[in-house]
Amino acid sequence: GAGVSQSPSNKVTEKGKDVELRCDPISGHTALYWYRQRLGQGLEFLIYFQGNSAPDKSGLPSDRFSAERTGESVSTLTIQRTQQEDSAVYLCASSPGPAREQFFGPGTRLTVL
Amino acid sequence: KQEVTQIPAALSVPEGENLVLNCSFTDSAIYNLQWFRQDPGKGLTSLLLIQSSQREQTSGRLNASLDKSSGRSTLYIAASQPGDSATYLCAVLTGANSKLTFGKGITLSVRP
Numbered sequence: 001g002a003g004v005s006q007s008p009s010n011k012v013t014e015k016g017k018d019v020e021l022r023c024d025p026i027s028g029h030t031a032l033y034w035y036r037q038r039l040g041q042g043l044e045f046l047i048y049f050q051g052n053s054a055p056d057k058s059g060l061p062s063d064r065f066s067a068e069r070t071g072e073s074v075s076t077l078t079i080q081r082t083q084q085e086d087s088a089v090y091l092c093a094s095s096p097g098p099a100r101e102q103f104f105g106p107g108t109r110l111t112v113l
Numbered sequence: 114k115q116e117v118t119q120i121p122a123a124l125s126v127p128e129g130e131n132l133v134l135n136c137s138f139t140d141s142a143i144y145n146l147q148w149f150r151q152d153p154g155k156g157l158t159s160l161l162l163i164q165s166s167q168r169e170q171t172s173g174r175l176n177a178s179l180d181k182s183s184g185r186s187t188l189y190i191a192a193s194q195p196g197d198s199a200t201y202l203c204a205v206l207t208g209a210n211s212k213l214t215f216g217k218g219i220t221l222s223v224r225p
Contacts, residue, residue: 004156031211033211033212033213035213035215041217042117042202042215042216042217042218043202043204043213043215045212045213045214048211048212050211056211056212059212091156091157093157093213095211098211099144099145099206099211101145101147101159101162102147102159102213103159104149104156104157104158104159105156106155106156107155107156109154
């Protein structure tokens, strides 16, 4: 079946604008994760969903970041009032359940000018 | 706090060589460990998953081992090919929140 998909693949925005990033997990996967990869740095965990609840939001860097998930389907990551330090590749992953193998999407490259 | 280290950051080898990529982690209370491959500008491809109760996993020319008590894993690549050139990331899953903690990766270049 289809893998994890993300849109858009690239997003260029101006500082101060809001952006929404979308993730479509593998069908049937109950767990969904957002990670961030900044240039020259390792991947950072942002948030974890089990179903449509988020038991762990500990990685969200500030209150400008929020995420939601509809049922066991699509998730959106919203960044308000973007800053240049938000520039990164945002990766989404899904897994059949907690503590299972995670499968990653191609990522969204966000550039904040 | 879990920390994952991959050394060296980059490696260049001639085609055909067998090689070992190392990964170490500080907290041995892990659920599993995954090795990923990342090509430039692309997402992550899962290569192997080792559960905490397992010692190794094999897929084709790849073999990953896990020594949980010492906090180490190795990824063995047999008969390397130029197509193996990529960044290899090690990640451990610790705790009930299921988040992966990643190393910074090893960028492998296989010379024809």
